[in-house]
Amino acid sequence: MKEKGAQRLFCIDPLAQRMGLMTGQSLTDARAIVPDLQAIDHDPQAYRKRLIAIADWCRRFTPLAALDAPDGVMLDITGVTHLFGGISALMRDMETRLARQGITSITAVAATPEAAWALARFGKTRIAPDEAKALQRILSPLPAAALRLDDSTCAALARAGLKQIGDIHMRPRAPIAARFGDGIFIRLDGLLGLAKNPISPRFEAPSYMAERRFAEGIATRAQIEETIAALAVDLCAMLERHGEGAREFCATLFRVDGAVRHIHAGTSRPVRDVKSISRLFHERLEAAGKTRDEDPLDMGYGFDIIRLAVTAADALNPTQNVLKQTDTHARAQEERAARMADLVDRLGARLGQSRVLHFHEGDDHWPEHAVIMRPAAQAPPKAFAMGESFAAERPLRLFERPEPVEAIASVPDGPPIRFRWRRLMHEVNAVEGPERISPHWWRQEAQALTRDYFRIEDTNGTRFWLFREGLYASETARPRWYVHGLFA
Amino acid sequence: MSGNGSADRIRFLRERIAGLERAGGAAGPAPLRHHAFGREGAACALDRALGGLVSGALYEAAPARMGDNAAATGFALALASRLAACDEAPVIFISDEFSTRETGAPYGPGLAAHGLDLSRLLFVRSMGAQDLLWALEESLRAGAAACVVADLGSAARGFDLVAARRITLAARMSGTSAVLIHPPASFNKPMAQNGARMRFEIRNARSAEPHACLRPVPGPAHISIRFAKSVMEAGQMRGIDTDIFRTLIWDHQYGFFRDALSLAASAAARSGADRNFA
Numbered sequence: 001m002k003e004k005g006a007q008r009l010f011c012i013d014p015l016a017q018r019m020g021l022m023t024g025q026s027l028t029d030a031r032a033i034v035p036d037l038q039a040i041d042h043d044p045q046a047y048r049k050r051l052i053a054i055a056d057w058c059r060r061f062t063p064l065a066a067l068d069a070p071d072g073v074m075l076d077i078t079g080v081t082h083l084f085g086g087i088s089a090l091m092r093d094m095e096t097r098l099a100r101q102g103i104t105s106i107t108a109v110a111a112t113p114e115a116a117w118a119l120a121r122f123g124k125t126r127i128a129p130d131e132a133k134a135l136q137r138i139l140s141p142l143p144a145a146a147l148r149l150d151d152s153t154c155a156a157l158a159r160a161g162l163k164q165i166g167d168i169h170m171r172p173r174a175p176i177a178a179r180f181g182d183g184i185f186i187r188l189d190g191l192l193g194l195a196k197n198p199i200s201p202r203f204e205a206p207s208y209m210a211e212r213r214f215a216e217g218i219a220t221r222a223q224i225e226e227t228i229a230a231l232a233v234d235l236c237a238m239l240e241r242h243g244e245g246a247r248e249f250c251a252t253l254f255r256v257d258g259a260v261r262h263i264h265a266g267t268s269r270p271v272r273d274v275k276s277i278s279r280l281f282h283e284r285l286e287a288a289g290k291t292r293d294e295d296p297l298d299m300g301y302g303f304d305i306i307r308l309a310v311t312a313a314d315a316l317n318p319t320q321n322v323l324k325q326t327d328t329h330a331r332a333q334e335e336r337a338a339r340m341a342d343l344v345d346r347l348g349a350r351l352g353q354s355r356v357l358h359f360h361e362g363d364d365h366w367p368e369h370a371v372i373m374r375p376a377a378q379a380p381p382k383a384f385a386m387g388e389s390f391a392a393e394r395p396l397r398l399f400e401r402p403e404p405v406e407a408i409a410s411v412p413d414g415p416p417i418r419f420r421w422r423r424l425m426h427e428v429n430a431v432e433g434p435e436r437i438s439p440h441w442w443r444q445e446a447q448a449l450t451r452d453y454f455r456i457e458d459t460n461g462t463r464f465w466l467f468r469e470g471l472y473a474s475e476t477a478r479p480r481w482y483v484h485g486l487f488a
Numbered sequence: 489m490s491g492n493g494s495a496d497r498i499r500f501l502r503e504r505i506a507g508l509e510r511a512g513g514a515a516g517p518a519p520l521r522h523h524a525f526g527r528e529g530a531a532c533a534l535d536r537a538l539g540g541l542v543s544g545a546l547y548e549a550a551p552a553r554m555g556d557n558a559a560a561t562g563f564a565l566a567l568a569s570r571l572a573a574c575d576e577a578p579v580i581f582i583s584d585e586f587s588t589r590e591t592g593a594p595y596g597p598g599l600a601a602h603g604l605d606l607s608r609l610l611f612v613r614s615m616g617a618q619d620l621l622w623a624l625e626e627s628l629r630a631g632a633a634a635c636v637v638a639d640l641g642s643a644a645r646g647f648d649l650v651a652a653r654r655i656t657l658a659a660r661m662s663g664t665s666a667v668l669i670h671p672p673a674s675f676n677k678p679m680a681q682n683g684a685r686m687r688f689e690i691r692n693a694r695s696a697e698p699h700a701c702l703r704p705v706p707g708p709a710h711i712s713i714r715f716a717k718s719v720m721e722a723g724q725m726r727g728i729d730t731d732i733f734r735t736l737i738w739d740h741q742y743g744f745f746r747d748a749l750s751l752a753a754s755a756a757a758r759s760g761a762d763r764n765f766a
Contacts, residue, residue: 336577336578336631336632337632339630339631339632340578340610340630340632340633342630342632343626343627343630343632344610346626346630347612347623347626347627350619350622350623351612351613351614351615351619351623355585355612355613355614355615356610356611356612357610357611357612357613358606358607358609358610358611359596359599359606359607359609359611367597370596370597371595371596371597371600371606373596373611376610381606381607381608381609382607393601394595394597394598394600394601395558395592395595395598396558396561396562396565396594396595396598396599396602397557397558397561397588397591397592397593397594397595397598398592398593398594398595398598399592399593400588400589400592400593415703424555428703429694429696429698429704429706430694430695430696430698430703430704430705430706430707431703431705431706432705432706455706456706457694457695457696457706459694459698460555460692460694461559461691461692461693461694461695461710461712462555462556462558462559462692463558463692463695463706463709485592485595485598486557486558486592487558487562487598487706487709488558488559488561488562488563488565488566488602488709488711488738
């Protein structure tokens with residue numbers, strides 16, 4: 001790490017610690033002590049990424065895991081310790097598992113995040129007692145730095161003779177607060193359990209969650225899918241009880257070697273159907289690694305925990321049995337709508353939701369924006385009257401960018417007689433136009449020129465949508481021609 | 489015909505196969521539904537020659553030349569809108585992102601002007617040939633739409649007999665028809681006999697007669713159609729000329745095909761009340 005021009009040690013491993021090196025030491029000094037020191041450049045981004053990965057991995061113990069930058073992870077283990085055989089067993093499990101990943105860790109448990117932070121870094125006891133007096137006794141001898149204050153405040157406190165937490169705690173508060181700021185006592189109260197400051201977990205605790213743990217990692221996709229289907233059964237039972245259906249899912253796969261993979265899936269309507277859920281994840285797993293923004297699903301040595309959580313849910317009423325008996329037509333329509341929604345979800349899961357689209361009416365007259373496409377999973381299609389919006393003829397296919405053509409017209413502002421498009425000459429047989437479309441003149445930034453559109457049929461019978469860009473003489477001296485679309 | 493009893497034997501085998509397939513799948517094929525190309529009571533050349541459309545079948549269309557691409561799309565969508573006409577079922581249009589760059593992307597207002605109901609149209613942009621064929625088969629299996637139109641583009645190379653068989657089966661089971669648009673001039677070279685029920689080659693047709701002094705106005709979509717293949721039900725064998733192009737008009741307003749009159753006659757008709765330009 002570079003600081004004030006000198007290269008300093010940012011982080012050291014236990015071996016280096018034993019050799020007497022310290023963090024913050026300059027590299028030159030460290031080299032003087034250990035000549036063959038292996039120094040690696042500090043990469044803050046990679047460091048942070050690794051820390052985030054560890055925080056995510058820690059979610060195997062509790063859903064509430066927060067990043068505690070720069071070098072810690074804060075877990076809320078309220079109510080989960082019994083699952084791992086008590087607090088000390090949980091800590092041991094965590095430390096050995098992290099060690100197996102090559103990470104040296106120190107864990108501490110306390111009633112508040114501040115106390116846990118202080119104990120992990122400065123304390124001898126790792127598990128703080130619940131009783132206030134005992135806690136105070138443990139915390140008092142800790143240095144003032146355990147309050148997690150910045151270096152200058154710590155130095156100022158030290159100059160004032162306040163070296164330990166006990167020194168600060170036993171003195172009247174007002175003079176200290178006046179001199180060093182309120183921050184000290186906010187930290188102190190948190191430390192001693194007099195005030196509660198919540199942690200901000202990386203992910204909200206999901207409302208519905210199910211998981212399976214395996215003694216040996218499972219490493220085939222079929223097994224993963226089977227597990228997800230089994231978890232879906234559990235989730236659906238929970239959803240049913242609350243009368244809700246899931247809109248978003250997150251499957252979390254914990255790999256044996258510590259890597260964590262999240263797979264998200266969304267639906268266009270609340271679902272509570274095991275088959276739909278497992279099919280959705282079948283497509284997501286199939287697609288993993290195919291789309292640009294995803295890494296391939298690396299099985300490695302297998303996954304030992306698979307967790308399925310519902311991250312968003314909506315009310316879903318139980319199926320109306322009455323309707324089923326009455327109107328067969330309405331029933332068929334409803335069934336078809338359900339099948340369609342299911343299909344949209346599956347296509348979206350595999351291809352990406354931005355590739356499964358509905359057309360919506362745009363509030364713009366410019367040809368490119370007259371109709372907009374929205375992901376089908378987000379908004380239901382709306383019926384709109386085309387006859388009113390598009391009185392004029394429009395082409396069936398539109399080029400993303402109008403393609404320039406060389407056109408010959410008898411008069412500069414008249415329709416063309418012949419034109420060359422994609423290296424072929426087209427003789428004009430029939431013409432309709434012009435239809436003049438003005439750009440957004442009411443917008444300041446509008447740069448576009450007026451377009452005169454013509455519907456043109458060549459002698460082969462191909463029907464083009466041509467336009468001339470720019471009004472002759474008033475906007476441009478040499479209007480250019482483009483093919484914008486093709487009619488059936 | 490039945491002198492050697494081969495017709496009986498074939499019928500027996502067909503029934504046997506149908507029975508086996510029914511036993512294998514969860515449900516039998518969806519019931520067939522017939523749709524005419526033209527308006528009721530006004531059969532067009534396609535109805536007379538082919539006897540109409542059947543649901544749950546595979547139809548293929550290909551432009552005859554490069555420039556006829558839009559006409560082939562128009563024809564495929566017209567078929568889709570015929571198939572979806574009777575019970576307001578949705579239509580799914582699948583096209584490949586890469587090939588639409590070359591041929592132009594489907595344009596909403598144009599689709600609406602062509603007679604499709606945009607609120608019942610699902611548009612899928614696939615990335616690559618494999619995804620397109622997957623999306624096509626999945627859409628057919630879901631049985632949620634009346635018709636799935638797929639612009640094969642570069643996926644046509646991967647569309648082999650196995651793929652065709654899968655799609656034919658999926659279509660028959662769900663009752664959803666498939667209309668595929670092949671790349672230009674696909675039907676000029678001999679093609680494997682897949683399970684397609686009908687195969688059409690499409691060409692643009694002039695909608696206006698050239699005039700010596702004044703420039704006519706282009707008319708509605710005129711499409712020239714050649715029947716490259718048509719499967720008939722037993723006992724329905726009719727001679728179809730697979731060489732000639734027949735010109736038809738797609739009436740986008742009412743959503744049916746009609747025979748094109750000779751251009752001179754239609755020009756005379758159009759000068760009347762059909763197209764009024766103020």
